[in-house]
Amino acid sequence: NAGVMQNPRHLVRRRGQEARLRCSPMKGHSHVYWYRQLPEEGLKFMVYLQKENIIDESGMPKERFSAEFPKEGPSILRIQQVVRGDSAAYFCASSPPSNKGREQYFGPGTRLTVT
């Protein structure tokens, strides 16, 4: 039973480019969460999605960031016109519909470096 998968594991972008981060939840999980871990800081919640719905995006920056979880395929976190401050590790987590998000299972993360 595969865990949460994220790709790419490492992503390098120049300032102004777009970054697309992908997350495939565990089998049977319909809830997806994105977190960001900045250097020397803890994990910060960004967004919570269910299939085709954004449930809570209170942690998402207002500009340049968007997330989706389509009916088919992985969840995507998209960062447009990246800046150096976007350099961080981005983690996706998933949970089954039954446990109300109490237990979230994390992927290995995508390390984004903006040059």
Add this chain to the structure above:
Amino acid sequence: TQLLEQSPQFLSIQEGENLTVYCNSSSVFSSLQWYRQEPGEGPVLLVTVVTGGEVKKLKRLTFQFGDARKDSSLHITAAQPGDTGLYLCAGAHGSSNTGKLIFGQGTTLQVKP
């Protein structure tokens, strides 16, 4: 602002020693999770506590949720080098299912052989 404060931030001990990590908040949480994270990897769930006063054991690790559900502790008995890592507590709020976990800053544990 909902905060979880972990202490200590860094801990370096010898193999065989005992240690306790604390996770404190002024907010009440409906549940609290403990994770362990290795460098370059994602957090791995260790335990979830839900009921005030609850104690759970995982081999040499003992987790406790405070009676008021505002704090938690992780106690490791006879620490081993394999316990080295970043330990994170994370809390979930209330009855509404926003799914958001609030994370502490983490405790970096180093166990020397």
